[in-house]
């Protein structure tokens with residue numbers, strides 16, 4: 001109500017200025033060039049008094065308006081628009097895949113794609129592709145966030161994911177593994193509100209020492225700007241401080257299945273399949 005009042009009165013005080021008041025302002029610049037001599041300068045005390053009168057009228061007008069409208073609601077449409085996700089009513093199923101950097105999310109997702117017909121969307125891959133897309137206005141920004149191991153503003157990542165899901169959906173895909181996302185609470189809430197509810201989160205638990213070793217190893221060939229010790233330390237910190245609260249959030253809803261991943265790839269995969277079965281996915 002307060003904000004609405006400001007919008008109504010604060011932005012349009014002119015509605016309360018009487019036209020005759022405007023006309024009576026002795027504006028010195030309003031000088032008729034047909035006059036041979038400029039009119040005498042207005043008396044200063046007179047000028048001040050009139051300016052004060054205008055401000056007074058404005059204040060009184062605003063107060064009267066505010067009082068008049070104070071109990072009146074803005075007219076409501078008969079049909080209040082309902083905010084619902086782009087993919088409501090279980091049109092698609094989305095599994096979030098989370099875990100620390102280097103936990104093996106991408107590796108396991110790739111196996112699920114081959115064997116179970118999921119579409120794998122890695123938020124990190126989408127961001128890296130956007131970063132490299134010629135003409136992207138977000139390229140530099142994304143590069144900076146990735147190197148620093150921080151989370152790219154959600155608007156960018158969610159727009160990329162939404163586009164990718166829509167593209168795939170139009171080709172018939174309905175089962176999605178959304179890998180490395182959501183990494184921050186705002187992303188989790190926005191995605192579920194605007195795109196689709198997640199079925200559950202597959203969370204990979206892995207000791208930091210194992211992840212560090214894997215990332216350093218990956219860094220020898222990945223060409224990634226963040227697979228180096230400085231960036232890795234920052235990524236670990238972001239994971240604990242910013243991403244773990246997301247896992248806790250979904251856990252409270254009973255929507256997390258955890259899998260330990262400090263074992264050989266195929267052993268981890270066996271447990272991944274068991275985890276999916278426990279959630280009704282075969």
Ligand SMILES: Nc1ncnc2c1ncn2[C@@H]1O[C@H](COP(=O)(O)OP(=O)(O)O)[C@@H](O)[C@H]1O
Pocket residue numbers: 099100101102103104105106107108214215217218261262263264265266268
């Ligand atoms: N279970 C595993 N055992 C050993 N190495 C693994 C395992 N899973 C993944 N890796 C390797 O560790 C690195 C990180 O895996 P990746 O799937 O890219 O992790 P994430 O997507 O979580 O960052 C890759 O080089 C991958 O080959």
Ligand SMILES: O=c1ccn([C@@H]2O[C@H](COP(=O)(O)OP(=O)(O)O)[C@@H](O)[C@H]2O)c(=O)[nH]1
Pocket residue numbers: 100101102105122123124125127145146147148149150151152153157179180181182183226235
């Ligand atoms: O939703 C996301 C996912 C990824 N990233 C950025 O992309 C980087 C790499 O993420 P990716 O999932 O590719 O790699 P991982 O850290 O899991 O190995 C992260 O550190 C973030 O800087 C992001 O900002 N938002």
